[in-house]
Amino acid sequence: MNKSELVFIPSPSLSHLIPTVETAKLLLLRDSRLSATILLPPPIFAIDTNAETYVKATSSNPTFSSRLKFIRLPHIQHSNKHFFEHYNVQIPNVRQEISNLLTKDQNPRLSAIVLDIFCAGLVSVAAEFGLPAYLFFTGGAICLGVYQHLVSLRFDHNEDVTRYLNAEVDLPVPCFSLAVPAKVLPAVTVDETFSPEIFLSHFKMFSEVNGVLINTFYDMEPYAVESLLSDDKTPEIYPVGPVLKVESKWFDEDVDVKKWLDDQPENSVVFLCFGSLGIFGEEQVREIAKGLENSGSHFLWSLKKSHDPKLERERSEYFEGFSERTKGFGRVMGWAPQAAVLAHPAVGGFVSHCGWNSTLESVWFGVPMTTFPLHAEQQLNAFYLVKELGMSEAITLDYQMDFTGEKPPESVGWEVIAGGIRRLMAEEGGSGVRRKVEEMGKKAREALVEGGSSYNALTRFIEDVMRSID
The missing domain is CATH 3.40.50.2000 (Glycogen Phosphorylase B;)
Incomplete structure (x- = not known):
């Protein structure tokens, strides 16, 4: 042979x-x-x-x-x-x-x-x-x-x-x-x-x-x-x-987050994760935080640390108050086992940078997205998901994160963020994105057998x- x-x-x-x-x-x-x-x-x-x-x-x-x-x-x-x-x-x-x-x-x-x-x-x-x-x-x-x-x-x-x-x-x-x-x-x-x-x-x-x-x-x-x-x-x-x-495990340091998710109702939590390069400036971080506070949704936010020690200290001070105000309905963590989070029954929405792997994981686990692309081909993916497939809501389609430091940072306002999350997490969303992504998840499994x-x-x-x- x-x-x-x-x-x-x-x-x-x-x-x-x-x-x-x-x-x-x-x-x-x-x-x-x-x-x-x-x-x-x-x-x-x-x-x-x-x-x-x-x-x-x-x-x-x-x-x-x-x-x-x-x-x-x-x-x-x-x-x-x-x-x-x-x-x-x-x-x-x-x-x-x-x-x-x-x-x-x-x-x-x-x-x-x-x-x-x-x-x-x-x-x-x-x-x-x-x-x-x-x-x-x-x-x-x-x-x-x-x-x-x-x-x-x-x-x-x-x-x-x-x-x-x-x-x-x-x-x-x-x-x-x-x-x-x-x-x-x-x-x-x-x-x-x-x-x-x-x-x-x-x-x-x-x-x-x-x-x-x-x-x-x-x-x-x-x-x-x-x-x-x-x-x-x-x-x-x-x-x-x-x-x-898709076999992703929770780490020991994440046990509190896992227990918190276990206590949440099915499809009630929106998960925010922006990939390995998704490190925002302070203005955008605060806009996201305010958007979450005003979205009316329970949330789990994977927030990468800033490379700037001064900014990280300022962020820590701000988040003391934020964590206190949202302790009844939200959690912030560092790196997250994304597949394990998306597989959890409490998670009903995903604010994503629209990287292709994350997009496929969203489909696989039947968790609808709202788009917040950052770089590479992610804006293209966001456009396809929202406009061609009608399978995602949108916070933004064309946000561009600057990695050169040569351009003033863009910022998406908290009202836009809160609105995108509300549309995503609505029980009976008129766009039907939840149904569409669940149907696509079934087709994904059928493709592999x-x-x-x-x-x-x-x-x-x-x-x-x-x-x-x-």
């Missing part, structure tokens, strides 16, 4: 690492002929202890330990500030690891390399060894389609896409049924601050791969999936999601990989 080994190279951030490794695990569970090696690039910033814990737990899991291994790539100093270079400098190390795997005189045989989209520059290594290369796209099909469209505008039609920054125009985009407001386009594609020329040039590499695995499922994005399938410039696509790590759309897409990917070594 031919056995096949796949090499995965993820981005080291938790939001990319987990879905990539979970996809590898899913493949191993589906087909005993497969094994996987994960080449781990070093973190771009500080070491993420949650990522370290996840890798250790996966490595020691007896279900996978014999067929799944991790190899850490060494840190290499480089002067280029663009984060793509963080991965491109690893080409010699990746080349060596691939060579080592190919020279082993044993079964399984190395059959393909699966790259995170940020690591697409490493596709040249696969070409050197005559190996098929695939991309794993951690976002949705809508995002992939928008990137493809902007690449075409820039390089096929020589259009200056930076003119869309903050423009009051709507664009026809093939993967959307509605015209897309320019204000929700990913900033990295239109804002000179982020070197969009480099970013879009990187995305031209889509045409060099054999296929793209996408963490989505057909019923979540049927229009976008069909658009990509019909585009002769797009390689083979495999919508294999939702790929999630035998005969489902994502099950079939994963089967197709396995067949294509195995065909390459026959």
